[in-house]
Amino acid sequence: MHIRKAVLPVAGHGTRVLPASKSIPKELLPVVDQPVIQYVVDEAREAGIEHFVFVTGRGKGAIEDYFDEAFELEHTLASKASKAEILKDVQRTKLPPGAASFTRQQAPLGLGHAVWCAKDIVGDEPFAVLLPDVILRAKPSALAQMVEAYDKVGGNVIAVNPVPEEQVSSYGVITPKSRDGRLIEMSGMVEKPEREDAPSLLKITGRYILQPQIFGLLEDQGKGAGGEIQLTDAMVRLMESQAFYAYEFEGEEFDCGSKTGYFEATLAHALKHPETADEARGILARYADTT
Template sequence: MKRVRTAVFPVAGLGTRILPATKAMPKEMLTIVDRPLIQYAVEEALEAGVERFVFVTGRGKSALVDHFDIAYELETVMTSRGKSLDRLGGTRFQPGALVSVRQQEPLGLGHAVWCAREIVGDEPFAVLLPDDLMVGKPNCLAQMVEAYEKVGGNIVCAQDVPRERTQSYGIVTPGASDGPLTEVRGLVEKPQPEDAPSTLGVVGRYILQPEVMAILGRIGKGSGGEIQLTDGMAELIGTQPFHAFTFAGERHDCGDAGGFVVANLALALGRADLAPRVRAFLASRD
């Protein structure tokens, strides 16, 4: 079984759910407390053992790559003033560890993943959607990698979703369950509540085998007129092991204004330096 060394970050989206904040700034650069969403996702992948990082970007997204570059002026000023560079966190890469490819047309998540095919090659790879902020110890991808090393094949992160919201998710047709792992017998993209085979929805983390790339390269447009990753993954079911993994932790949908605000509050309340001030403010509004 090959190790998961590469992670793909589809970051070409327009962020229309949270306009006007994303009119001129990538939604993945929106900050939760004191770091952008993309940094949370990258640090999650680093902690899970990922070594190669592929950003699938679009026009106007150069800030995402710049964030992980060396900032000579900033670092020089910080050092001269006696400030620790630790405050920058995991924002510096060795040359070649981070690669950017361009999704030239907004043709969907499946197409964005396919754009990374030459870099992924013939190895399994992870996909992380940065606007799905996962909070847990060990982190979400680390938990999935541990499960992958036991069962192999393909693994999607999943959670139970309200039936009235199934049309916002890829939904699993479930088979046998073993702890956090559920056999995937089918996948359908954004079904209406009355048509959904379950309420187990796929959320922003995946470990996939490279064979999905050839499928994504030939399938047509699906739900919403886009090339859907769910449709590509569905063709692997029955030919390779396929499981849904229920993450032990919290998920925040930060592509939505309400979820973005809640994520800021939740993470601030988890920090000893910020929690007292936030709690005092919330108490004053009761």
């Protein structure tokens, strides 16, 4: 079945980037000239996603406004010929009517609980989950690569990429069973293993294609790491009855939920953006000379 729907859990407080996220949702922090979440939505749209389910929380109303029509702004830009290109950029942010749903996670009970909150909107069909503070820069998009793999094998597919051995204990990593190019059949997942116990150096990277049976498992999933309902725990249970694959996507990852990751994302995209690339290289060179 075609993957039509995507769940984006946007209820988190963004504690790793406070105080910047005190009054602005972390998902709307700009990376050059558009917010983090726009990169994630663009990735999903390239993969054929038709309906976005945003799981929000208190103080996240600005996300709904961002993807809505801004009549006054568009009218002002349209009245000035010099703003035609900017108008196109603004209009591109609007999701089509009926293409977005917003549901509330009323308490911060974990990623697994956030995904469960979308169950009635997703319904009985496979769906994607995209963590909204992770930018994956890839062509074709990372999710598009995963959808292509899913169309061949079905089951459940999660994105992975290599992590340095000294950092493996900071991430969830997979246990590989067999490999065919970038597609890896899995036999397990381990959350933050000790370096010597890690079954691989492939970490889970914030993109998932899951079967709807995950909702039934999340319904009664107990609390896990950090006292929260973890999506990984429910996936391990689902693996007992369904095939799970990892896909080592071809591209770059930027974790915008951390200060250094956000800085790296901004720098990397500034160096690629046609309007900022030359100046960004000059600024980088100037500061490199002073270190």
